[in-house]
């Protein structure tokens with residue numbers, strides 16, 4: 264007969280076959296003399312919440328795209344497709360020849376990350392040329408410059424001075440999309456600038472309108488803030504010509520700052536550019552050549 268409640272509980276567990284999961288009762292500890300009792304350490308506060316370790320960065324969907332965190336210097340290919348020789352660019356007799364010569368370019372780190380090469384488009388003999396910064400997401404998908412919201416606004420801006428998009432030529436400083444639409448790095452812009460120069464030589468525009476700070480800096484060499492210099496005529500020498508340049512805001516900036524002042528400023532800049540084009544045409548191109 265069981266005469267202790269603990270023993271009764273133990274017998275029950277044995278009957279259930281789970282006794283092995285229960286610890287034997289421990290002997291009561293010897294009392295500690297008061298002089299040896301140590302004060303409990305102050306509570307360390309809430310335990311730090313362990314956050315899940317972020318997964319490793321997803322592999323690039325595009326083969327060969329450089330890692331955003333990679334610090335290894337980019338190695339340019341040496342073949343004439345991946346790195347078109349300057350003479351192939353200089354001797355391209357038409358825009359189509361030039362595009363054929365450079366469309367496989369991987370001369371800077373932007374090349375391996377692109378979906379589509381964005382050469383530029385428009386009238387190959389346009390008197391008015393627009394130069395932006397570089398392709399964004401929509402442009403990278405479609406292989407065309409200034410499509411999407413900013414492109415729609417540019418079309419409206421061109422329409423406001425009585426022209427159509429097809430009357431002008433539209434290109435960018437770089438032909439491949441910078442990741443996350445960041446500003447092209449100076450070495451990327453430099454690697455691509457020869458292509459833009461050859462485009463300008465072949466088109467021979469009367470006026471170039473630069474859209475935003477990057478083309479003004481990389482093409483014209485003016486690093487002042489676009490807010491300060493927009494609307495002020497500049498000049499750029501390309502080949503044997505000096506071409507008037509009208510700096511204005513990028514349409515993406517206009518979309519972000521859609522105020523009457525900003526829209527009026529852009530309209531005045533484009534109106535001045537159009538007036539110069541009309542005058543140059545009237546003077547049979549004499550004003551566009553030095």
Ligand code: SF4
Nearest residue numbers: 368370371374439455
């Ligand atoms: S951005 Fe220009 S230089 Fe760089 S890979 Fe593209 S085409 Fe070549």
